[in-house]
Amino acid sequence: MDIRPFGVEMWMNEFETKCELNLAETCVESITLGELFEMAGQHNRILNDLSAIKMTYGAIEGSDRLRDAICGLYENQTRGNILTTHGTIGANALVHQTLVSHGDHVISVIPTYQQHYSIPESIGAEIELLHLTPETEFLPDLDKLRAMVRPDTRLIAINNPNNPTGALMDRTMLEQIVDIARSVGAWLLCDEVYRGTDQTGDGFTAAVADLYEKGISTAGMSKAYSLAGLRVGWIAGPKKMLHDVMIQRDYNTISIGQVDEFLAAMALENRDKILARAQRITRENLRIVEDWIANEPLLSWVPPKSGTTALLKYDLPMSSRDFCVMLLQEEGVMLTPGSAMDMEGWLRLGYSNPTADLKTGLEKLSGFLARHSVAQNAGN
Numbered sequence: 001m002d003i004r005p006f007g008v009e010m011w012m013n014e015f016e017t018k019c020e021l022n023l024a025e026t027c028v029e030s031i032t033l034g035e036l037f038e039m040a041g042q043h044n045r046i047l048n049d050l051s052a053i054k055m056t057y058g059a060i061e062g063s064d065r066l067r068d069a070i071c072g073l074y075e076n077q078t079r080g081n082i083l084t085t086h087g088t089i090g091a092n093a094l095v096h097q098t099l100v101s102h103g104d105h106v107i108s109v110i111p112t113y114q115q116h117y118s119i120p121e122s123i124g125a126e127i128e129l130l131h132l133t134p135e136t137e138f139l140p141d142l143d144k145l146r147a148m149v150r151p152d153t154r155l156i157a158i159n160n161p162n163n164p165t166g167a168l169m170d171r172t173m174l175e176q177i178v179d180i181a182r183s184v185g186a187w188l189l190c191d192e193v194y195r196g197t198d199q200t201g202d203g204f205t206a207a208v209a210d211l212y213e214k215g216i217s218t219a220g221m222s223k224a225y226s227l228a229g230l231r232v233g234w235i236a237g238p239k240k241m242l243h244d245v246m247i248q249r250d251y252n253t254i255s256i257g258q259v260d261e262f263l264a265a266m267a268l269e270n271r272d273k274i275l276a277r278a279q280r281i282t283r284e285n286l287r288i289v290e291d292w293i294a295n296e297p298l299l300s301w302v303p304p305k306s307g308t309t310a311l312l313k314y315d316l317p318m319s320s321r322d323f324c325v326m327l328l329q330e331e332g333v334m335l336t337p338g339s340a341m342d343m344e345g346w347l348r349l350g351y352s353n354p355t356a357d358l359k360t361g362l363e364k365l366s367g368f369l370a371r372h373s374v375a376q377n378a379g380n
């Protein structure tokens with residue numbers, strides 16, 4: 001299968017272990033298993049329970065306990081509407097591989113996680129991109145979407161909250177998108193891996209699986225739940241669609257690790273504590289970024305409403321990759337270049353790592369910007 005290299009993942013693979021201060025991370029700072037056990041209480045019982053697990057493949061479609069815990073995140077989903085996967089990345093890949101065929105018309109927002117347009121493209125679908133722009137605060141222009149859909153539109157892929165922009169579509173906007181999808185009978189896939197990190201309220205906005213009979217929500221444990229190491233994700237959606245996904249999944253998954261599923265269920269059963277921590281980090285850290293950016297004349301942005309990242313527009317005559325490589329070399333600070341997500345001229349800042357790292361990283365970034373702006377002025 002011919003597929004475009006995954007820009008962001010390649011950037012991460014190359015530099016993630018070499019930087020001093022990682023402001024490219026998209027997970028809310030990961031927790032240790034010890035911290036998880038502490039939040040769940042009953043440390044010793046957990047170890048006993050783990051010791052008793054017989055290491056078979058386990059429940060093929062996901063353990064009942066985990067799927068029940070996942071249902072608690074939705075308004076209308078029951079165990080049979082949930083299938084566990086290897087991360088959200090596995091959930092997205094399975095949905096695209098199951099629903100999209102050569103020649104299908106597929107619409108994806110951009111910027112987003114590259115899977116949503118590069119996998120359908122690799123399958124030979126006719127992919128059309130709905131550009132999210134700062135003029136509309138990175139929210140989709142629904143008139144444009146209405147004009148794009150066709151009777152043969154198979155799937156519309158959206159991402160809420162959005163990576164990289166941090167934009168958040170509210171329930172009303174999601175319902176309008178559902179109406180557009182329904183008008184042509186298209187599937188609506190919403191990647192909701194950042195759900196739970198909204199800057200206000202309980203952190204949760206509606207899930208499309210709850211809003212539409214052909215709505216599919218994908219999500220996982222990595223971002224809001226700070227447990228990327230578990231590699232547990234899921235698909236929530238109609239049973240018939242999950243049955244079709246299972247036909248693909250049998251070829252590449254068998255089951256998700258029993259230990260991972262056990263720990264994921266325990267985390268979701270104690271999600272109040274995990275989410276309170278995540279929201280404290282994302283909310284406090286975003287205030288720091290807001291104060292900082294107000295004093296940076298070379299940067300502009302649309303403040304995020306959710307998620308863990310922000311897109312920054314910079315006013316310097318260099319490519320986003322050159323910017324990020326020089327920043328790494330000169331300051332040891334890692335951002336993600338917009339070019340890795342088809343957004344040249346922008347930088348992605350992950351602001352949900354430890355507050356102290358964020359503060360030091362931003363100070364170093366200020367130094368870098370000041371130096372290069374002086375150099376630029378001297379050159380003029």
Ligand SMILES: Cc1ncc(COP(=O)(O)O)c(C=O)c1O
Nearest residue numbers: 026087088089113163193220222
């Ligand atoms: C929008 C989006 N979807 C999916 C993923 C993959 O998440 P997971 O670690 O759950 O596989 C990421 C990771 O960065 C992401 O940003």
